[in-house]
Amino acid sequence: MQVLIDDKSIEVAAGESCTQVLSRAVSGKRLKNAVACFVDGQARDLAALVPDGARELALVPADSPAGLSIIRHSAAHIMAEAVKKLFPAAQVTIGPAIENGFYYDFALERPFTPEDLEAIEAEMHKSIAANVPFSCTYVPKEEARALFSGQGETYKLEIMDENIVGEEVSLYRQGDFTDLCRGPHVPTTGMVKAVKLLSVAGAYWRGDEKRPMLQRIYGAAFASEADLKAYLHHLEEAKKRDHRKLGTQLDMFSFSEEVGAGMPIWHPKGELVRTILEDFERREHLKRGYQLVRGPLILRRELWERSGHYDNYRENMYFTEIDEQAYGIKPMNCLSHMLIYKSRIRSYRDLPQRYFELGVVHRHEKSGVLHGLLRVRQFTQDDAHILCRPDQLLDEITGVIKFVQDVVALFGFDYEVELSTRPEKSIGSDEDWERATRALTEAMESLGLPYEINEGDGAFYGPKIDIKLKDALDRRWQCATVQCDFTLPERFDLVYTDADGERKRPVMLHRVILGAVERFLGVLLEHTAGALPTWLAPVQARILIVTDAQKEFAEAARDKLAEAGVRAELDDRNEKLGFKVREAQMEKIPYMLVAGDKEKELGGLNVRLRSGENLGVKSLDEVALLITADCQEPFKRGGMRYNFRSQ
Known part of the structure; x- marks a missing residue:
């Protein structure tokens, strides 16, 4: 019997091991560092006998995957x-x-x-x-x-x-x-x-x-x-970057056994960060033609049965009963959005319809997988559903991908892309799955986006593109996704009147940009080691007085910065300046503004960055411009704009 090793044909005698055969074609360090071998692509022990009918042998190096x-x-x-x-x-x-x-x-x-x-x-x-x-x-x-x-x-x-x-x-x-x-x-x-x-x-x-x-x-x-x-x-x-530790250190959120596992409690600074982030999302969605909507937290069980969630997803859902009627607490927002679409007759001229909701959802995660903000039972999704004509599908998918790319760049992440295909537990026809998969593939290829195939990991109603963020430690985090669905519009009898007067079926895209707000903030805290970008930091600047003699001046400075849109606070405690500076650095505050006698006399503040760099004394107008420019910088890189004065 002959086998190929490195394109060489090697004779194999009956009863020979893989090592014996490989040693006739490979020697030295390569052979010494091999931990196993591939026989026609299947990993086997080096001591295993070469099976009858084998065609090719290859080494498995120790440092290979x-x-x-x-x-x-x-x-x-x-x-x-x-x-x-x-x-x-x-x-x-x-x-x-x-x-x-x-x-x-x-x-x-x-x-x-x-x-x-x-x-x-x-x-x-x-x-x-x-x-x-x-x-x-x-x-x-x-x-x-x-x-x-x-x-x-x-x-x-x-x-x-x-x-x-x-x-x-x-x-x-x-x-x-x-x-x-x-x-x-x-x-x-x-x-x-x-x-x-x-x-x-x-x-x-x-x-x-x-x-x-x-x-x-x-x-x-x-x-x-x-x-x-x-x-x-x-x-x-x-x-060091564990977001649970940082959440306590920065006084942003906590968990309590009295409340229950997987239910985060947001403190004032954490809620402010969420509000800024959610405000940003609403504005960006409105700019891109989305409409803001909101659905109820619980819906009758019959709806979940019709959608297929009850058969395919109920182990992840919570249920309750009201007036002897069974209700499901929503794990996602798509049902309400379909009902909004169905509330009136739609023409082909009305499409696409893009509905966006920062929707609170609940999912029954097993206690063993709960992990801070990264895996919770209650969270808010930046969820949207796009209902469009089939001829609009490519543009809508590419629009979602570009939206994700803009936001990912804003936060300084790299990313990888996967196409997740039909799982074993699913609904819909083979034809619809094939159409949906082809649409997602064409969109990625039209953008020149490299991707891997993730077999069998799609949603139960359709395939999806998953965008995985790569953080500062080169870890991957699943956040954004876009899912193509021909099945639920069929189940809910969603239609539009086409140009020829015929009733046609729209296609639905399920998509998130950040994903779960909680999970994204957990990832962002670890990515930045708690040093959130200045535009998102709950406290952008802290004024530190040296003695009480500067208190009145510092209060006026704080108020002037606030008028300029800067989130500033005053530390007027009777503590040493060095202690106040170290504490502000621990709290990851971007700007520490020292007010001593010299600064008071000059009418300015000594600017120190959380990195330790000292920029010297600057006027209040200069400080405000410096912080505002810092906030705007990541948006300028992506060609985006944002009004910070409203915060």
Whole structure:
């Protein structure tokens, strides 16, 4: 049998392993750094036999995406082995590779402590230093059942019964530890060169709140110590930027167990930021031909049944009863917008209709996934629905994308684009899905926008373009989306009268620009490390007096800046100036304006920036112009305008 390796044809004898065959075509560092191989595109162990009929073999380098995934999954097995050595009563469940690392879930009555993680990691390094081989065997399912039953590993038995079809299973062994696994794995434990355990969290078995709570140990693993060190530094930076910590530090929002999980409480500064942001959104939408609308918070269940939400989305919804009628609390705003459209007869001349609502919605997120503002149960969407003729569809989709691009640039984000296609659980005809997908694709290609395909992750009623923001730490955040829907207009019998007098069906676009206001602000806080752009900062300037002798002058200065549209406040506490400056810097206030005897005499203020730069003494008019220009600068870059005096 002949196989291709690097475009070379290599003879394979019966019973040869992938390593044996690859070594005849590849040598040196490339072979040494390989952690597995691809056989006709499928990852396999290097020790696996080359199957009959194989056509092509390729190495999987350690630092490739596939190689890192294999290293991380192998690290999870090494961690499970260490846990079983130190805590024999622990039951093992699953341990997959994830982005940047791995985790493994364990059932153990006592909680793992930070000291336990240190001991587990030390045990892992012993296994790595021993360079023990990973070996794979295939055994009858009943033999594997007997093995895991004898070990008291009930979760493994459940996995075999519910997830594995067939009468044979694969087992991987390293040292004294055997796990149920499909593989592949690195050849030896010594190939896991850079690993670090990070944290412990609770996780329900199978993600089901009704199942047992397990303990999930997270770890990081990379191909080199340098990469691991860089990642750990990245994590430290992320901790400093954690929006939950910043929310407290900046006195913007809080959460309370008395209120309930996933329900943020907005403090005055946070609500002011929201108001400025929402005002900006209303103005930008009005400029782009949208109409402001508002729908009720709850709607009768029959509407959710007609739309398909009840069948396809009800696990994420809350329901209530009024006058013996069932109602659904809205998780999205599209139903009310369709009813607005349907409230009168529409002509082809009336289209497109663009309805915009800053709508408060509620979604039942499981408690385990709630995370500050990034995952909440109540939030406000900058939601809009565009109803248009099919011939207007391309222009409307490109208009939404350009709107997103303008706003993304305003906040200084880079972004990536995905096209999410039909999920398994969906409504509508194949023809409508094909038309909708083609429209989204044509719009992206007309703008020269590169994109990836995200198979099966569309909305249940239509495909979508997802725009993922890249923040200062190169993390991706899903915010903006545009979804193309031929199905709901059909279900709600939405029509318009065309030029020929015939009744036609409009197409509906569901779209958000920021997405959830809460989530976007959480992302923005982490992106900026709390130093919000000056136009959005709740306090743009703080006047700091040196002694009470400057208080009256400072009050007049504050009032004059306020008249110029600057959000300024006065710190007249009897504290040292250095303390006041440091406190203002901690609160990320863009401008610190010092008023001492010298400044009072000159009729100006000493301007310090939150970066630490000192601009010297400037007149009040100069200070106002400086701050106003700073606010306007990001808008000028994008050709946008905004009136700050109204804030």
